[in-house]
Amino acid sequence: MKAIVYEETGASSVLQLQDRATRDPGPGEVRVRLAVSGVNPTDWKSRAGSGQGSTKLKTPKVPNQDGAGIVDAVGPGVTGFSAGDRVWLWDVAWGSDEGTAQEYAVVPSVKVVALPDDESFDTGASLGIPALTAHRALTSSEHGPDRLSPGSLTGQTVLVTGGAGAVSHAAIQLARWAGATVITTVSDDRKDGLARLAGAHRVLNYRTEDVVAAVNAAVPEGVDTIVDVNAPANLESDVEILKPGGTIAIYAANPGESVTVPVRESMGKNIRYQFILTYTVTDGQKQHAVESVSEALAAGALRVGEEHGLPLTRFPLAETASAHDAVEQGTIGKVLIDVAPLT
Structure with a gap:
């Protein structure tokens, strides 16, 4: 699969497109085929590091916390999801080397949330943070x-x-x-x-x-x-x-x-x-937030796009570095990465 990876912190040029093996989900995990990855300020700040020069990472890291796509496989013990389900993801890269700037991401099932059939992957990737x-x-x-x-x-x-x-x-x-x-x-x-x-x-x-x-x-x-x-x-x-x-x-x-x-x-x-x-909010606060956001989404209260007040700026996966730069430079609205076309 195609993935954006960085092995050291620094300027956006440290982000490289690579071929990586696709991992099977373990107990309590879900593998999601990403359609869209959302970019937030914390994504480029994490990649940039302290600003005191480059720092070599212990293991390569895929950036970006938010995304949306389709469940590809579920691991042992996972209930409530099956292959083909449309979902949105949150905090994927927090405490992990697995971000959403890749074709497949394996994440804990708690970070996977159902996306209504009539809602776009763009909206799903714009929720999260x-x-x-x-x-x-x-x-x-x-x-x-x-x-x-x-x-x-x-x-x-x-x-x-x-x-x-x-x-x-x-x-x-x-x-x-x-x-x-x-x-x-x-x-x-x-x-x-x-x-x-x-x-x-x-x-x-x-x-x-x-x-x-x-x-x-x-x-x-x-x-x-x-x-x-x-x-x-x-x-x-x-x-x-x-x-x-x-x-x-x-x-x-x-x-x-x-x-x-x-x-x-x-x-x-x-x-x-x-x-x-x-x-770093409490588990209870995060759960309340996920539940409320899901309810508001189902009610049609959360919308993205120029017509709803949040313009979308898009980049292909190979140009994730440019997407990070766009967020750092204060692009108005939401910056999204088209990972792969999904139906």
């Missing part, structure tokens, strides 16, 4: 809920910063599905249009509008939860527009980046700061 991160952000308040469902956020207002990103897109869609009023911020007119297509009730251009004044006028009591992609830049205004007892969920950072917390102001509002790395 973005949707599971968004779910944790939206459920990080001490006031609950622990699991999103229709109506679970009714009466709440959520602010999503950077509304045209993959996690932000998922947060907007999940929050709306759960009944919240959603406000989002963007930096230009194109992103404004994308955030509206995703379902945001109100979109603010932070370059031309006073976000604090606009939010305080619309929601005098303050927003319940803020899903923040750039806390170092936004924290001061976040504190001003958050309601007492509200939560600021922070899920993104650059290496070495830090944030200054206004302590007294945060104390006065009893603010909760929730830092999120989806890989």
